[in-house]
Amino acid sequence: MFPTEKTTVDGRRLLIREAGGSDAGPVLAYIDRISRETTFLTFGPGEFLLTREEESAYFEKCRRTENxxxxxxxxxxxxxGTLTFQAGPRPRVRHAGEMGISVLKEHWGIGIASLLIDALLEWAKDGEIVKKIDLRVRADNDRAIALYRRKGFVVEGRLKKEIYLDGVFYDNLCMGLEI
Structure with a gap:
């Protein structure tokens, strides 16, 4: 299924593939960059503290794990852009997991997040395990919420004051999609 090529809204070729061990350095540089571009993430500049070795090991764990x-x-x-999905390890929860997604700000609005979600949904539907995809999104992130709704996600709950940033509390919405 991966790698796969898709076309962005503005006609560019987008390669989507699974992360591998040699991607750790570039991914950490990407994460450092996005942490400075938006406050909608759960971390800010200097707060994502994995080493290259830890990030590489996580990539390999994802590759070896069916869900x-x-x-x-x-x-x-x-x-x-990146998309992560991790489901539970035990039989009762291995069908459901949480998605995380990010796109460089200069590339917002050309369909990259939409294409990444489509790739996740196709992967989940092709497999026999994943039946539910969950996510959390800050309640004031209107663009992201609109995208998730277009993909079929529904609001399942609200986590009040889950994010604290610069003296202000923000709610997170819990959204889910059944496969």
Whole structure:
């Protein structure tokens, strides 16, 4: 299934593939960059503290696990987006997991997040395990919420004051999609 090529809204070729061990350095650089571009993430600059070795080991764990996925999106060889999915390890919860997604700000609005979610949904439908995808999104992130709704996610709950940033509390919405 991966790698796969898709076309962005503005006609560019987007490569989507699973992360591998040699991607750790570029992914950590990407994470450092996005942490400075938006406050909608759960971490800010300097707060994502994994080493290259730890990140590489996580990629390999995802590759070996039937209900986990770490996708990278590339434009002209540069990482422009990521999507992670991790389901539970035990039989009662291995069908359901949480998705995380990010896209470089300069590439917002050209369909990269949509294409990454489509890739996750296709992967989940092709498999026999994943039946539910959950996510958390800050309640004031209107663009992301609109995208998730277009993909079929529904609001399942609200976590009040879950994020604290610069003296202000923000709620998170819990959204889910049954496969």
């Amino acid at each position: 986990a996925l770490y996708l990278l999106a590339f434009l002209k060889g540069t990482i422009v």
